[in-house]
Amino acid sequence: MSYEHEKLAEEKVFKDPVHRYIHVRDRVIWDVIGTREFQRLRRIRQLGTTYLVFHGAEHSRFQHSLGVYEIVRRIIDSGFGGRPEWNEDERLVALCAALLHDLGHGPFSHAFEKVFDLDHEKYTQAILLGDTEVNAVLRRVSPTFPQRVADVVGKTYKDKLVISLISSQIDADRMDYLQRDAYYTGVQYGHFDMERILRVMRPEEEQVVIKSSGMHAVEDYIMSRYQMYWQVYFHPVSRSAEVILIKILHRAKELYEKGYEFKQDPIAFRSFFDKTITLEDYVSLDEGVLFTYFQLWMKEQDPILSDLCDRFINRKLFQYSEFDPAKEYRKIGQLDSLFKQAGIDPDYYLVTDSSSDLPYDFYRPGEENERVPIYLQLPNGELSELSRSSDIVDAISGKRRTDHKIYFPEDLLEAGKEENPLYQEILQLVRG
Numbered sequence: 449m450s451y452e453h454e455k456l457a458e459e460k461v462f463k464d465p466v467h468r469y470i471h472v473r474d475r476v477i478w479d480v481i482g483t484r485e486f487q488r489l490r491r492i493r494q495l496g497t498t499y500l501v502f503h504g505a506e507h508s509r510f511q512h513s514l515g516v517y518e519i520v521r522r523i524i525d526s527g528f529g530g531r532p533e534w535n536e537d538e539r540l541v542a543l544c545a546a547l548l549h550d551l552g553h554g555p556f557s558h559a560f561e562k563v564f565d566l567d568h569e570k571y572t573q574a575i576l577l578g579d580t581e582v583n584a585v586l587r588r589v590s591p592t593f594p595q596r597v598a599d600v601v602g603k604t605y606k607d608k609l610v611i612s613l614i615s616s617q618i619d620a621d622r623m624d625y626l627q628r629d630a631y632y633t634g635v636q637y638g639h640f641d642m643e644r645i646l647r648v649m650r651p652e653e654e655q656v657v658i659k660s661s662g663m664h665a666v667e668d669y670i671m672s673r674y675q676m677y678w679q680v681y682f683h684p685v686s687r688s689a690e691v692i693l694i695k696i697l698h699r700a701k702e703l704y705e706k707g708y709e710f711k712q713d714p715i716a717f718r719s720f721f722d723k724t725i726t727l728e729d730y731v732s733l734d735e736g737v738l739f740t741y742f743q744l745w746m747k748e749q750d751p752i753l754s755d756l757c758d759r760f761i762n763r764k765l766f767q768y769s770e771f772d773p774a775k776e777y778r779k780i781g782q783l784d785s786l787f788k789q790a791g792i793d794p795d796y797y798l799v800t801d802s803s804s805d806l807p808y809d810f811y812r813p814g815e816e817n818e819r820v821p822i823y824l825q826l827p828n829g830e831l832s833e834l835s836r837s838s839d840i841v842d843a844i845s846g847k848r849r850t851d852h853k854i855y856f857p858e859d860l861l862e863a864g865k866e867e868n869p870l871y872q873e874i875l876q877l878v879r880g
Contacts, residue, residue, distance in 0.1 A: 451475065452540060452589045462514055466628050470518045476589060477517070477543060483581035484731070485551060489513055491734035495629060496556045497689035498680065500763055502633035509550050515624035519642075520546035520613050523620065523649060523656075533651040535607065541593070542610045544586065545600035549614050549621060551575050551582065555735040559690045563697040564720050571730055573598040578727045608654035616655060617808060618645070618666065618822050626672055629680060637675035640668040650825055657831060660824040667840045674807040674844065682803035684853055688765040691799045691855050696742065696756045699796060703750055712744040752796050767858035769878055771800060776880070783854075783877060790870040797857050804850040808834070808841055854878055 449455075454475035462470035472478050480486055489510035498505040520542055528534035552571030554560040561568060575582060576598040586594040599605040603615055614621055623642055630638025648662030658666055680686075700714060704721045714721070716737050719729045745757040759765060771779070780800060787794035808822075822834040835842040856878050865871040 464511070464515065464518070466515055466624070466631055467518050470514045471521065474540065474543065476540060476585065477547060479585045479588075480544065480547060480582060481514075483585060485575050485580050485582045486510070486513070486548070488731060488734060489550065489553070491736055492553055492555060492557070493735060494625065495633075495680075496559060496686075497693060498633065498683065498686045500689045500765070501683050501685045502635070502680070504632045504634055505629070507628060507632045509553055512625055512628055513547055513550050515628055516549060516614065516620045517543060517547040519620035519623055519646075522646060523613060527646060527649055528651050531651055533653060534609070538607055538610050540589065541596045541600060541605075542613055544593075544597045545610070546614050546620055548572065548576065548582065548597060549601055552730075554730065555733055555738045556690075556693055559693050560697070563694055563701070564725075569601060571727075572601050574727055575731065576601070580727070580731070609651055609656065612655040612820070616820060616822075618656070618658070618669065622673065623669070626669075626676055629676065630672075633680055635676075635680060637679050638672050640672045641665045642669075645669060652823075652825075652831070655820060655823070657823040657825045658834075660826050660832070660837065663824055663834070663838055666822060666834065667838055670808050670841060670844075674805070677805045677807070678849070678851075682805070682851065684768050685765060687801055687803065687853070688768060688855055689760065689763075691766060691801055692756055692760045695796050695799070696745070696753065696760060699750070699753045699756060700741075700745065703753060708750065710745075711748055712741070714741060716741065752793060756796065764859065766797075766799070766855040768853045768855050769880070771852045771854045773800075773852055779877065779880065780854075783856075783874065786870055786874050786877065790868060790874065792857075792860070797860075799855040800852065801855060802850060802852050804848055806846070806848045807844050 455473050456475055456478055460472040460478060462472075464470050472481070487510070490508050492509045493499065493505070494507050494509050494512045495505045524534070524539055524542060529536070549572065550568070552568040552573070552575055554566065554568065554571070557568060560566065576586065576594050577583060583594050586597060596605065600610055600614065603611050605611050613619060623645070626638040626640070627642065630636065644662055644665040645658070648659035648665070650657050650659060700717065701721050703710070704714065704717070716733060719725045739761075742757045742761055745753050746761060748754045783798055784794045787798050823831040824834055824837055826832055835845040856874075858875070861871045861875050865875060
């Protein structure tokens with residue numbers, strides 16, 4: 449039997465709090481899970497700084513990746529099998545892409561990417577195609593197999609149906625992270641009837657569609673996503689921690705570029721600061737490394753780096769206030785000036801942050817970015833875009849919600865306001 453079709457002598461299972469069990473029977477999947485690059489995902493949190501708000505949110509991208517794989521496995525093996533629209537030859541590439549779609553995430557994912565101008569999807573593809581253990585496993589299937597998996601991740605694969613399983617407005621990635629994040633944060637918002645959705649999923653030529661009888665389950669899924677974004681993912685306290693994390697990395701980078709003598713040489717960051725990152729440098733970095741440096745940098749001579757690291761490690765976060773840039777556009781300039789007069793660096797201690805989400809949208813001719821909508825399959829076989837049948841979805845389609853906040857060190861200002869009148873003036877203005 450070829451490696452591509454080889455099965456384990458006995459099915460392996462991972463006990464999982466969301467899906468009960470993750471089932472592995474394919475030798476390729478089992479071997480991929482055992483690679484160095486996939487095991488690294490155990491050391492990358494799924495929700496970044498959110499654990500500082502919801503203390504249970506310590507789960508990893510390893511767990512999430514297994515969950516996405518399991519959902520895709522169930523869709524293919526239980527729902528699509530035997531249907532003429534589904535090409536069984538795509539089964540293994542779909543499973544591998546589901547398992548490996550987050551392989552390139554760095555520590556504290558999106559914050560880290562923002563500072564060093566990185567793209568986790570490109571690094572996922574680089575790991576799949578580079579000199580890695582994952583690549584060696586995939587190449588045993590065929591010399592072109594790693595490229596096929598990378599093309600699914602990059603959304604350029606020839607079979608659009610395979611892409612839609614992992615990346616669409618109703619995909620296995622979202623279905624896992626909504627439920628998993630809800631479970632570990634302890635909130636109720638992210639729960640929806642996934643079992644019902646899986647039962648009514650149908651393969652079409654270029655994407656997954658939903659039987660019209662399952663419309664209400666999809667409505668529930670979309671509203672769950674909307675609520676999770678505003679109650680969990682965009683939680684202002686979590687955003688405060690992320691703001692400080694970003695400022696730590698910016699400060700360390702600035703000091704390095706100025707020739708500052710660190711007590712502890714930031715050797716793990718050198719290639720990131722110099723923009724000479726190798727694949728080995730990237731894969732070697734995880735959240736444990738960052739925490740080690742943050743602990744060490746708390747004792748640095750630079751007061752800004754030391755303070756920011758102390759704030760992050762010991763959860764002394766910035767306070768926040770609401771901010772309307774359309775009406776209060778002068779406020780930031782005034783605060784910037786006051787911070788400088790008070791001897792507080794506004795580049796590190798005065799931050800504006802915006803959160804924005806589009807819960808559901810559909811393609812509108814003439815617009816630049818195409819958004820493939822969710823389609824319902826009607827009893828006569830015709831397809832109907834979801835918002836045409838659902839009043840709930842129609843009410844939120846295309847409506848982007850944006851939230852703006854100012855983050856500032858309230859504790860520092862409160863402690864010094866008696867001695868420095870400028871501190872009191874800043875507090876009055878920022879609380880406005």
